[in-house]
Every structure is written in structure tokens, then in C-alpha cells.
Amino acid sequence: TSIHLIQEGITELIQILPDRRFLESxxxxxxxxxxxxxxxxxxxxxxxxxxTERTDTELWRYMRxxxxxxxxxxxxxxxxxxxxxxRYEFGVFLPPSWVAVMLGQNxxxxxxxxxxxxxxEHELVAQAEAIRTGVQRAVAAAPDHAAYIKQSGAxxxxxxxxxKAG
Amino acid sequence: MxxxxxxxxxxxxxxxxxxxxxxxxxMAVAAIARQVPAYMQITWxxxxxxQAHDVLYGGIATPAAYDFNLMAGVDxxxxxxxxxxxxxxGTHYRGWNGGRPxxxxxxxxxxxxxxxxxxxxxxxxxxxxDIGPWLVAAQAARHGVFAHPPxxxxxxxxxxxxxxxFEPAAYGALFERxxxxxxxxxxxxxxxxxxxxxxxxxxxxxxxxxxxxxLYVDCTGPDARLAGPSGRNLTGGQGLRFMASRAPERPLxxxxxxxxAGRFGWTxxxxxxxxxxxxxxxxxxDEDAALAAHGVAPAFAGAFAxxxxxxxxxxxxxxxxxAAGVAEPLTPAPFLLLQRDVERLVTxxxxxxxxxxxxxxxxxxFTEDYxxxxxxxxxxxxxxxxxxxxxxxxxxxxxxxxxxxxxIEQFESRGLHVAYDLEPFGQEDWIIQHFGMxxxxxxxxxxxxxxxxxxxxxxxxxxxxxxxxAVRTMPPHGAYRQNFANFLQQQSGALS
Numbered sequence: 330t331s332i333h334l335i336q337e338g339i340t341e342l343i344q345i346l347p348d349r350r351f352l353e354s355x356x357x358x359x360x361x362x363x364x365x366x367x368x369x370x371x372x373x374x375x376x377x378x379x380x381t382e383r384t385d386t387e388l389w390r391y392m393r394x395x396x397x398x399x400x401x402x403x404x405x406x407x408x409x410x411x412x413x414x415x416r417y418e419f420g421v422f423l424p425p426s427w428v429a430v431m432l433g434q435n436x437x438x439x440x441x442x443x444x445x446x447x448x449x450e451h452e453l454v455a456q457a458e459a460i461r462t463g464v465q466r467a468v469a470a471a472p473d474h475a476a477y478i479k480q481s482g483a484x485x486x487x488x489x490x491x492x493k494a495g
Numbered sequence: 496m497x498x499x500x501x502x503x504x505x506x507x508x509x510x511x512x513x514x515x516x517x518x519x520x521x522m523a524v525a526a527i528a529r530q531v532p533a534y535m536q537i538t539w540x541x542x543x544x545x546q547a548h549d550v551l552y553g554g555i556a557t558p559a560a561y562d563f564n565l566m567a568g569v570d571x572x573x574x575x576x577x578x579x580x581x582x583x584x585g586t587h588y589r590g591w592n593g594g595r596p597x598x599x600x601x602x603x604x605x606x607x608x609x610x611x612x613x614x615x616x617x618x619x620x621x622x623x624x625d626i627g628p629w630l631v632a633a634q635a636a637r638h639g640v641f642a643h644p645p646x647x648x649x650x651x652x653x654x655x656x657x658x659x660x661f662e663p664a665a666y667g668a669l670f671e672r673x674x675x676x677x678x679x680x681x682x683x684x685x686x687x688x689x690x691x692x693x694x695x696x697x698x699x700x701x702x703x704x705x706x707x708x709x710l711y712v713d714c715t716g717p718d719a720r721l722a723g724p725s726g727r728n729l730t731g732g733q734g735l736r737f738m739a740s741r742a743p744e745r746p747l748x749x750x751x752x753x754x755x756a757g758r759f760g761w762t763x764x765x766x767x768x769x770x771x772x773x774x775x776x777x778x779x780x781d782e783d784a785a786l787a788a789h790g791v792a793p794a795f796a797g798a799f800a801x802x803x804x805x806x807x808x809x810x811x812x813x814x815x816x817x818a819a820g821v822a823e824p825l826t827p828a829p830f831l832l833l834q835r836d837v838e839r840l841v842t843x844x845x846x847x848x849x850x851x852x853x854x855x856x857x858x859x860x861f862t863e864d865y866x867x868x869x870x871x872x873x874x875x876x877x878x879x880x881x882x883x884x885x886x887x888x889x890x891x892x893x894x895x896x897x898x899x900x901x902x903i904e905q906f907e908s909r910g911l912h913v914a915y916d917l918e919p920f921g922q923e924d925w926i927i928q929h930f931g932m933x934x935x936x937x938x939x940x941x942x943x944x945x946x947x948x949x950x951x952x953x954x955x956x957x958x959x960x961x962x963x964x965a966v967r968t969m970p971p972h973g974a975y976r977q978n979f980a981n982f983l984q985q986q987s988g989a990l991s
Contacts, residue, residue, distance in 0.1 A: 358913060413843070417917070418914075447531070
């Protein structure tokens with residue numbers, strides 16, 4: 330997230346690079362874009378903490394008691410009610426990321442999109458099984474992480490790569 | 496711990512009542528009926544009489560119509576073979592800019608990016624004020640020719656996108672063909688809507704029948720018989736009048752709608768197979784001038800106010816189309832918004848009788864869509880050299896949305912497009928409009944300066960000439976449509 334926000338800030342600054350007049354309209358547009366980015370990243374990060382059942386440290390107690398931003402409350406309400414993801418065009422985290430965090434935090438929807446009921450259950454199960462099997466096969470066929478980096482031409486497994494001066 | 500998933504049959508919506516006769520109802524029934532599970536019953540209540548206000552959808556559909564139609568069970572062969580629908584590259588605006596050239600507001604695929612810069616910045620860099628020669632759809636529209644974009648991305652025509660010109664009655668009838676079984680269709684006039692607090696408890700008909708449902712969908716037009724006109728809180732309203740008619744036309748006119756400005760307001764000509772559709776929008780004070788410009792005796796006339804409801808979904812009733820909001824058909828906004836209304840409801844069909852979450856999200860998206868679409872319309876009134884007259888003075892005097900101010904300011908400052916989430920009109924639409932409206936950008940993306948000028952001059956010239964050459968090879972719109980229809984008929988004959 331931090332690296333993304335750096336990249337985003339640089340990209341927006343290049344797009345809205347000022348001239349010597351430093352127009353207010355340029356400042357306003359840059360700030361609007363970055364504020365939106367920060368707000369959406371904030372919601373995503375806070376989501377990692379708020380479903381906790383932990384109370385063993387001050388951090389977790391603080392998070393349990395945190396007043397949530399309205400935007401996050403709406404996202405969670407839509408998800409918990411029917412598994413609906415509120416979508417935006419601008420924001421770094423795509424729907425699969427939100428689903429992963431919601432389910433990872435044990436936030437399971439109570440209902441679901443009624444259109445699902447159009448499909449016979451055996452078809453749904455078969456399709457889900459096909460996806461699961463496909464993922465398992467792809468993972469099984471993928472090389473070991475370290476081996477892949479090495480075969481891709483990493484300079485060394487032990488010595489850090491340091492650019493030579495001069 | 497995983498929470499218990501609701502049993503799908505417990506406390507869920509089982510009966511949807513869709514009320515309305517015209518385009519909104521036809522499209523909503525077709526789309527929703529194909530999406531709901533078997534346990535959701537749909538009743539369609541059609542009122543007697545015509546839907547004159549359907550002309551206010553403007554008769555032009557954007558490229559987004561293709562996918563919507565497929566969702567609603569209407570494919571393009573059906574569209575062409577079973578209606579008088581024609582193709583559209585966009586809208587030709589005439590006399591909109593005083594003495595400045597007119598322009599074609601063309602549908603356009605995403606702009607190419609050259610050396611990391613959107614191509615139009617190279618036009619700004621050179622002080623060029625007309626983007627049209629670099630838009631294949633605009634050139635084809637001007638020459639009255641049409642062809643489907645080829646799959647080969649190297650062909651200039653592949654950058655064109657197209658929509659449709661349509662006549663509401665014929666277009667709407669397509670959605671009624673092949674409706675899924677099980678829909679109950681009734682005809683009757685609504686005399687009363689019984690409410691229990693915020694919720695509707697029944698719809699009472701003139702013949703004494705009482706209709707009850709779990710979800711009520713209001714597609715009854717500006718009268719909003721279910722959602723209630725008295726509860727309306729239109730935002731951005733403007734009172735106007737319209738007149739509409741059709742006149743025989745052969746051969747088929749060009750692949751674009753033409754909007755021509757006048758002191759009274761504007762007139763539009765939309766071309767469908769066998770006819771030209773005339774629509775005039777004017778201020779009440781200028782009826783005579785509008786009638787003269789309209790050119791033929793009006794078949795329909797009436798008044799309307801633009802704006803949108805504070806909340807389209809209230810309790811167990813959701814308004815779609817003109818029951819929710821009315822946009823001036825100066826751009827494809829009205830029909831695009833209707834499509835988005837229907838799509839939005841399909842994705843937010845209530846999971847239970849407690850619809851608060853769906854209601855809140857629907858209204859959030861609804862408000863954003865209407866607000867952003869109205870920006871696109873309002874932008875056509877911002878600038879110098881607009882005609883004088885009651886209509887124009889009222890349009891100029893309307894409060895300007897701050898988002899529009901930002902969009903125009905940033906374009907005029909540095910050619911930058913200011914975008915909001917999931918706008919109905921995208922970057923290409925806005926940039927083409929800015930150029931067409933004669934807006935000049937003081938600066939441009941300076942990264943464009945990295946590219947050697949002569950090389951880019953050649954590139955721009957090659958692009959312009961390739962487009963012109965491609966357009967010269969394209970057939971007239973009418974001939975293409977006829978040949979396409981013949982081909983489709985042969986295909987369907989071969990398959991049967």
C-alpha cells in the first residue's frame with residue numbers, strides 16, 4: 330500500500346505538474362485525487378483490524394472500539410447482507426482483494442445475490458469444484474519461489490546486489 | 496466462525512410488480528425476467544394509452560446498448576431484422592457555437608497513447624482546434640457512411656464505436672419478443688396506491704383489482720404513479736416543452752443524429768429505416784418559432800421538467816427511467832441513464848424483504864449517475880457565442896455544478912480530463928465535447944515535448960490520411976444496413 334501511494338503520488342504529480350503560477354486548480358485536483366486514494370486505502374487497511382476478537386493488547390482493544398468511517402460501514406453492510414461489493418473506478422484494491430480480506434476476517438455474508446438461485450445447485454458445485462481443481466493443478470505445477478528467482482537470473486542467493494559507484 | 500447462510504426461500508422477495516407501458520417497462524421486464532430465480536414471480540401492469548414521453552429518451556443509444564440488449568434477450572440481428580433501428584456514430588451538433596464550426600460528437604474507443612501521452616495532447620501542442628479529422632467515426636458520420644468495426648486493430652475503423660438510432664415504439668417492442676414464460680401481464684389503470692408508512696401495500700386499479708407485491712418497480716414515466724409525484728424532489732430542474740413527429744424518408748439518412756440550435760431551443764433529426772424522427776425542444780415562450788423549425792405537424796407535444804429524484808428507491812418501491820429522473824435529450828444521456836437504472840436494479844435485486852442495503856446502494860449509484868450525466872448536458876451551455884433567447888438564458892442561468900467547473904477549468908488550463916467514479920460519459924466523450932465547444936487548452940502534457948516534432952507531424956498526418964482513405968471505401972449507411980439485413984436473413988434461412 331505504501332509503495333502504491335508513492336507511485337500514485339508521482340504519477341499524479343507528473344500529470345498535474347505545475348508551472349510557475351502554481352494554480353489553485355492544479356492543487357485542488359491533485360489533492361482531490363490523492364485524498365480519494367488515501368480514503369480508499371484507509372478503508373481497506375482498517376478492515377484488516379476491525380473484525381478481530383482479540384483483546385490481549387491495547388492495539389486490539391483500540392481497534393475493537395474504533396468508530397468506523399461511514400464509507401467502510403456501508404461496504405461492510407453491503408457485504409454482510411448479501412455479499413455485495415461496493416465498486417469504485419478509482420482505487421488500488423480490486424474486488425478480489427476485498428473478498429479475500431472480508432472472508433479472511435471471517436466476515437461471512439448472511440445472504441447472497443438472488444440471481445445465484447437461477448443455477449441448479451449441482452451446476453454451482455461442479456463449477457466451484459472445477460475452479461478449485463484448476464487452482465490446485467496450477468499451484469502444483471508452479472516452481473518453488475526461490476528456484477524460480479534463481480532460474481530467472483538472480484545475481485546471488487546471499488550477497489545483496491550493490492550498484493558500483495562511479 | 497462461518498455464519499449461517501439464509502435459506503433462499505425464507506423472507507425473500509417473491510413477487511415483483513413492474514408498472515408501466517413504454518420503453519422503461521419493456522426493458523425492465525425483459526432484463527429482470529431473465530435474471531430472477533424461479534421463485535420470484537413477475538407481474539407486469541401495463542396502463543392503457545400511449546407513451547408520448549418516450550420520445551424524450553432521444554432516439555439515440557450509445558455503444559453500451561449492445562451488451563444491455565444481449566442481457567435483455569435482444570441480439571443485433573433481431574434489432575436489424577425486426578425493427579427499423581439504424582446505426583449511429585454519434586450526434587452532429589449544428590449552429591451550437593455561433594460562428595464556430597459544427598462538430599460530430601462521435602462514439603470513440605479509448606484514445607491511443609503515443610510515447611506515454613494521450614494523442615490529443617499532440618493536437619493541443621500544435622494549437623489544432625478540430626479533433627474530428629482524427630476520429631474515424633466522426634468522419635464516417637459526416638460522409639454518411641457506415642460499416643461495422645473490423646477485428647483487425649490495425650484498421651483505422653477499429654477505433655470507431657457505434658450505437659443505434661431508434662424509434663421508441665419499434666425498439667421497445669423488441670424486448671417483448673421471447674419474454675420468459677411465467678410473467679403475468681395485466682392491463683389496467685392505477686387509481687390509487689395504498690401505503691403503509693414508507694412502503695407500498697397495494698396498487699388499486701380502476702376495475703377494482705388490487706395488486707400486492709414485495710417489490711414495486713415504477714416505470715410509469717414522469718407522472719411516477721407509484722413513487723409519487725408529490726414526493727418528488729427534483730434537483731437541477733428546468734421546465735421545457737417538446738414536440739415530436741415522424742416523416743417518411745428514403746433512402747435511410749446518415750448514421751448520426753443531428754441537433755440544430757435555434758433561438759427557441761433546438762431540433763433533432765433521427766434517422767431510422769423508412770422515416771426521419773423530428774424532435775424539438777423549446778421554451779414555452781417560443782412555441783411559434785419552434786413550430787416553424789420543427790418542419791412537420793407535431794404528432795405529440797407536451798411539457799417536461801428536467802431533474803432527478805432525491806431518492807429513486809424508497810421503501811419497497813424503485814423508480815426507473817423518467818419516473819426517477821428526466822434529462823434533456825440533447826445528448827444520449829436519457830436513454831443511457833434508463834439502461835443504467837435497469838442494470839443497477841438487476842445487480843441489486845433484493846436478497847430479502849429488508850431492502851435497506853440495496854436501497855442505500857442503489858440511491859448512491861443513482862445520484863452519482865444522474866449528477867454526472869447532467870454535467871455532460873450542462874456543459875453544452877457553457878461558453879461564449881450561444882444564441883440569445885429564453886431557452887438559452889434559462890440554461891445559462893442554471894446553477895453550475897462545481898464538478899463541471901473543475902472539468903472545464905482543468906481542460907482549459909492543461910488539457911486534463913477530470914474524472915469521477917464510473918461516469919456515464921467517459922474521457923473520450925468529454926474531450927471530444929471540449930474540442931467541439933471550442934474550448935482551448937492553455938497548456939498540454941509536456942511529456943509530449945519529448946517526441947521529435949517532425950516525427951509526430953508525420954504520424955498525425957498518416958493517421959488523418961488513413962482515416963480519410965478508410966472512409967472513402969465505406970458504403971452509404973442505407974446500403975450497408977440493407978446488405979447487412981440481407982446477409983442476416985440468408986444466415987437465418989441457412990440455419991433453419
